[in-house]
Amino acid sequence: MTADLFDGLDVAGPAREPLAPGAVLLRGFARPYDNELITAIEAIAAQAPFRRMVTPGGHQMSVAMTSCGSLGWVTDRSGYRYDACDPDTGRPWPAMPPLLRRLAEQAASEAGFADFAPDACLINRYEPGAKMSLHQDRDERDIGAPIVSVSLGLPATFLFGGLKRTDKTQRYRLAHGDVVVWGGPARLAFHGVAPLADGEHGLLGRQRINLTFRRAR
Template sequence: MFDFFQDEAPWQEPLAAGAVILRRFAQYDVDALYRELIRVAEQAPFVHRVTPGGFTMSVAMTGCGAAQWVSGREGYLSQSQHVALSPLLLHFAQSAATAAGYPHFIPDSCLINRYAPDSKMTLHQDKNERSLSHPIVSVSLGLPAVFLFGGLSRSDKTAKVLLEHGDVVVWGGASRLCFHGISPLKPGIHPLTGPYRFNLTFRKAL
């Protein structure tokens, strides 16, 4: 059984140039963030996308805001999203970005991933946004997971970092196009999210 935090103080953990982990940053907002993702999922249910290679992804996805990411035989694209990015989500993402040194970040989209046991995210770059001058803000809720953070080439050495409930990772600048992913999720039960890990990723897409 995992020992989930209660009242540990947040702190910053450098990850790379332009990248930082804000440990426990969301600890006082986790309930509200979880309610928001449930609201989004009720309007836009989670789906398992198909990769350009024809494989069904183990991670289920939904999201809100101006654009969402879809995949298929034609590749990875963005499309309009009918679910609004709420003021609560916008404010939280801006607060996290400011704490990480990106005070001018104004996201327009939030991608929500749901991880079940054994689901994973292979190494990839976030590069479909119109401008790469804006950072990525990634929030972890629920079961802990091993976050993989590499370099600008897929073959670069990859750091393995445990992310727990309430942790936030922000990367931009020199690290904006670093490859990253999630190792297969280990089984567990979280008091808030049950058998799942959720990841909310905020971007300026358009």
């Protein structure tokens, strides 16, 4: 898939919903490319299958994960980190498809972050009941770059807070194709996902797929 897929993108088209200074929700931004994105994700998962990782505290995550790009995010009993190789296979993570890279770059630009160059894409698979506790994305060396998060499949409730875990969180319904971008003063905002409600999506069935693009190094 080539970058010219996005040549006709109308950047004035997506509905922009500000979440906080430095954070914006782009409604439906990825929806025109959903079939191509799903095909790319399936190819990645064929090389680096989804798995439920274990936190340093010994808890198995409810969300299944894989990665693509030059680095992948890993958690185990020794801690959180980025690694160039998939610990399950010992091989490098699959390369980031041009389609995914271009989508992340376009979304970041639309949100006001030009020249975003992601080197890691964490792919999360949520099934009914799976959740993501409030956390900060702070394992990246370059926190000057934004986070770009793409939602596919079942709708989810996204929790977005402040720079302290105790800050009040706002709740946003993320639908298929929605993209959230946060950086600048919001780069270290606490965020999470409430337990996924059951349902059936026309393309992905009883699941939600989330692509999170980062500049890890």
